[in-house]
Amino acid sequence: MKIWVNGALHTAEGALVSVLDHGLTVGDGIFETVKTVQGRPFALTRHLDRLSRSARGLGLPEPDLDEVRRACAAVLDANPVELGRLRITYTGGLSPLGSDRGEAGPTLVVAVGGTKRRPDTTAAITVPWTRNERGAVTGLKTTSYAENVVALARARERGASEALFANTVGALCEGTGSNVFVVLDGELHTPPLASGCLAGITRALTAEWCGAHETDLPLDVLERADEIFLTSTLRDVQAVHRLDDRQLPAAPGPVTTKAMRVFEERAGADLDP
Numbered sequence: 001m002k003i004w005v006n007g008a009l010h011t012a013e014g015a016l017v018s019v020l021d022h023g024l025t026v027g028d029g030i031f032e033t034v035k036t037v038q039g040r041p042f043a044l045t046r047h048l049d050r051l052s053r054s055a056r057g058l059g060l061p062e063p064d065l066d067e068v069r070r071a072c073a074a075v076l077d078a079n080p081v082e083l084g085r086l087r088i089t090y091t092g093g094l095s096p097l098g099s100d101r102g103e104a105g106p107t108l109v110v111a112v113g114g115t116k117r118r119p120d121t122t123a124a125i126t127v128p129w130t131r132n133e134r135g136a137v138t139g140l141k142t143t144s145y146a147e148n149v150v151a152l153a154r155a156r157e158r159g160a161s162e163a164l165f166a167n168t169v170g171a172l173c174e175g176t177g178s179n180v181f182v183v184l185d186g187e188l189h190t191p192p193l194a195s196g197c198l199a200g201i202t203r204a205l206t207a208e209w210c211g212a213h214e215t216d217l218p219l220d221v222l223e224r225a226d227e228i229f230l231t232s233t234l235r236d237v238q239a240v241h242r243l244d245d246r247q248l249p250a251a252p253g254p255v256t257t258k259a260m261r262v263f264e265e266r267a268g269a270d271l272d273p
Helices: 044-058 065-078 146-157 201-210 219-223 254-269
Strands: 002-005 008-011 029-037 083-091 107-114 121-131 162-167 172-175 179-184 187-190 227-232 236-243
Touching: 002 065, 008 065, 029 044, 044 065, 044 083, 044 201, 065 083, 065 107, 121 146, 121 172, 121 227, 146 162, 162 219, 172 179, 172 219, 179 201, 179 219, 179 254, 187 201, 201 227, 201 236, 201 254, 227 254, 236 254
Parallel strands: 121 162, 121 236
Antiparallel strands: 002 008, 002 107, 029 083, 083 107, 162 172, 179 187, 179 227, 227 236
């Protein structure tokens, strides 16, 4: 495996970042996960736009997107995979211990690994912890993922692949690494960005291509929704067949099935929509 670190490709053994990097010591960093198909990234422009938005939100220097594109191309050329997970990580760089940033400049790491196509359906749970829709890093894709690690471990213990959060006012928000859609009376809905959810790339494309409504939804909508599905870079559109103890035996339902088909067709026709 070859990994890009700060301007060059290195072997996995030689791809080193300082133990004093701010991304390690205090989680001061951002990242993007990009699906790759036969060595080509999907929706890379949208991912890089979000990388820049997250950098501005954290007060990190604006990333050099031309360099990031070069890094992605070099990593994909050096590591051929049929279906891949391309990870772009951008941190505050070498810094003193503590929350203050140093002057050394940011760290850029790009790596790719192979992955498998997701199942058409999955199980999910709700968790008692909340997303803060008014926090300083709300809506930013940061490397501070410990909250998601804890929630996802809870989901795994219960035979599920995702955990869903409400926000501080009890509205449905998002998963640990996915956005959520529900079908009510034949219409497709997803929480608005004001709920505190991440502006998911797959979420935006699904809403655009399938005509979803952005709607404030209480968490208990999951108990009565006709259909539920998740979206993310590696899930695309994935139906939920079990939510906590509730079975949705018809999953994927008709609206979800159509969304899966539309997404696959539109994404296959344009790798950078």
